[in-house]
Amino acid sequence: MRQSLQLRMGQQLTMTPQLQQAIRLLQLSTLDLQQEIQEALDSNPLLEVDDQENSPENNQQDDDFDYASSQESSSSEPSNDFEEQVTDYEMESGDALNKDTVSDELAMDVTWDEYMSAAPAASSGPMPDDDMVYQGETTETLHEYLMWQLELTPFSPTDRAIAVAIVEAVDESGTLTVSTQDIVDSLNEGSDEEEPIELDEVEAVLKRVQLFDPIGIAARSLQECLCIQLNQYDSSTPWLAETKQILNEHIELLASRDYRTLMKKTKLKESDLKEVMTLIHSLNPKPAASVIHEEPEYVVPDVSVKKVKGRWVVELNPDCMPKIRVNDQYAAMSRSVRSSSDSQFIRSHLQEAKWFIKSLESRNETLMKVANCIVKQQQAFFEHGPEAMRPMVLNDVAEMVEMHESTISRVTTQKYMHTPRGIFELKYFFSSHVSTENGGECSSTAIRALIKKLIAAENAAKPLSDSKIADILAEQGIQVARRTIAKYRESLAIPPSNQRKSLI
Incomplete structure (x- = not known):
């Protein structure tokens, strides 16, 4: 070659x-x-x-x-x-x-001074009793909070080992992630004790842990969590027996919000069921949320x-x-x-x-x-809100400023x-368009705002279905398919109509 x-x-x-x-x-x-x-x-x-x-x-x-x-x-x-x-x-x-x-x-409408944990005093004189000085916030995980309570609770050595195993099996949502039999097997495996730990011992310790603050922690299901909280109510509480019956026997009907069948099986009137639902709504389905604090994100x-x-x-x-x-x-x-x-x-x-x-x-x-x-381009938004948002894509701005779309994308990403x-975020002002009856265009952001407004004003006893929302928007000249309404509703984290139904 x-x-x-x-x-x-x-x-x-x-x-x-x-x-x-x-x-x-x-x-x-x-x-x-x-x-x-x-x-x-x-x-x-x-x-x-x-x-x-x-x-x-x-x-x-x-x-x-x-x-x-x-x-x-x-x-x-x-x-x-x-x-x-x-x-x-x-x-x-x-x-x-x-x-x-x-x-x-x-949104961030606060100043840095409001988050100072301890500012120097203006003078060395005595501070008035009614002055409150913000000393910062103590951040503590759920596991640490439960272990602190465990150390203050009198346990025998065996019961303490069981309690530690239970606390370690609690996830961030406060739910016990393993069965009591799994805890028994893990504690007995490789143990030198002559008498193995029985299932009844674990169940007894679990009931004590479930009474830690917040009440209902370490529950194995939502039903058990709510029942634990109900057991702390005074026996003279109105509608307590009916509420326990519904939670123990008809939790599926309650989850599906099938109130008609629920009234038929419990033989309760609608007014009575409203009282029961009021009591249920006073319970906390996520007790761990009161302990876990997420770090704020600043923009x-x-x-x-x-x-x-x-x-x-x-x-x-x-x-x-x-x-x-x-x-x-x-x-x-x-x-x-x-x-x-x-x-x-x-x-x-x-x-x-x-x-x-x-x-x-x-x-x-x-x-x-x-x-x-x-x-x-979005003056209407600043004047009237999200419902007046105009459809706009990156190419529209790129042509106006004579730059490439990729440049506009970089400028609008993580810029506020x-x-x-x-x-x-600057990308919030960009959205696709939906055609209207009169030949115009409507922004998808504006449609989301309209859906949110309609659902906020709906009757809780008869919530609007996706088809009904589509019909209401059609009366306003906005032609949107039902599946598009469902997609926008899900993007807003709004549940369907059957899950939004409520008696109170």
């Missing part, structure tokens, strides 16, 4: 490290971006926080955009070659996107929207990230140092610092363009907008 040299010409798109950095910064959330900025400040000596930019005198409304300025910015050409490179790369890559992504509403909005003189104005959140700049003193040292290695070190870090600042500026500019476009109606 003979070797030879050939000359070929071709074109290909090269993704430079600077372009990679710009795309990565564009898709970072606010919290991740703050961490990225801090890492850049720690690794690059030529970057520093610009304290003057954060001063009240210089913190003007430079980032504020109204609709007029937004339209000019959206329709104009990219401001620099750097943004053109990003846009060209996005158009070349053509990432696949989901155009009907809706996120849950998150820092990237942009905020407010109405100023009748116009909706969008502005960047100045607190979401620090203002950074190049240290002029270090940058000037590149011309005065004698060592070539030192000069090269400063020059390389200076170039990195400039690219990093330029990437941040490009990110903020792109975010403002997209946010202004969203607010302009603070509005008078709450804090929303």
Whole structure:
């Protein structure tokens, strides 16, 4: 095989490290971006926080955009070659996107000071008795809480071993995950005791553990959990006997909400059954929920929207990230140092610092363009609520700001907008459309809001079926199939009509 040299010409798109950095910064959330900025400040000596930019005198409304300025910015050409490179790369890559992504509403209307566990006192004088100082929250798992009660309960060594095995078999929902026979087998296996543990001993200890706080913990079923709580009621409690009968003998009818059959078998009138249901509703089907506390998730909005003189104005959140700049003193040292290695070190870090600042500026500019476009398209939402949401997909915004869909997807992912109606992820404002009778379009988000409103106002004794909701929407000119109503209802975590039926 003979070797030879050939000359070929071709074109290909090269993704430079600077372009990679710009795309990565564009898709970072606010919290991740703050961490990225801090890492850049720690690794690059030529970057520093610009304290003057954060001063009240210089913190003007430079980032504020109204609709007029937004339209000019959206329709104009990219401001620099750097943004053109990003846009060209996005158009070349053509990432696949989901155009009907809706996120849950998150809200944070508190300040950091409210979560300070113990602030220093203003003076060393005595504190008034009626002052309450928040000292933080004690986080304790369900297992730790039960073990603490177990240590305070007098048990024999054998009963204590059984109680420990029971507590360890309780899951986060408070349910006993193994049978009592399994506990007997596990304790007797490899035991040196002459007398093996009997099933009756485990049952007796289980009853004691089930009386730990919260009452009904370590139950093997919902029926047992509710019955344990009922047994703590005084025997003179009205309708107690009837309630126990229903839970013990007709739990299936109660779960299916078949009240007609339930009244027939128990020979109770509807008014009597309402009293029984009131007593049942006073019980706690998930007692462990009162002990387990989930850690709150905080969201820092990237942009905020407010109405100023009748116009909706969008502005960047100045607190979401620090203002950074190049240290002029270090940058000037590149011309005065004698060592070539030192000069090269400063020059390389200076170039990195400039690219990093330029990437941040490009990110903020792109975010403002997209946010202004969203607010302009969804003015009805800000005025009237989710029921007035207009259908909008990523391509609509991409055409208005002259960017690729993948860029819009990166900008709207994990970016949040603070509005008078709450804090929303930017993707919340995108939804598919449903055709109406008059040839118009209705947003799927608006349909979800209408379904939620109809169900909230329904008669609990006769809840609306999916077909009935479809008929009501059809009367308003919105043609939606029953299965579509069911899909939207399930996305809202709303149970079907037979499970929403209630006597009280």
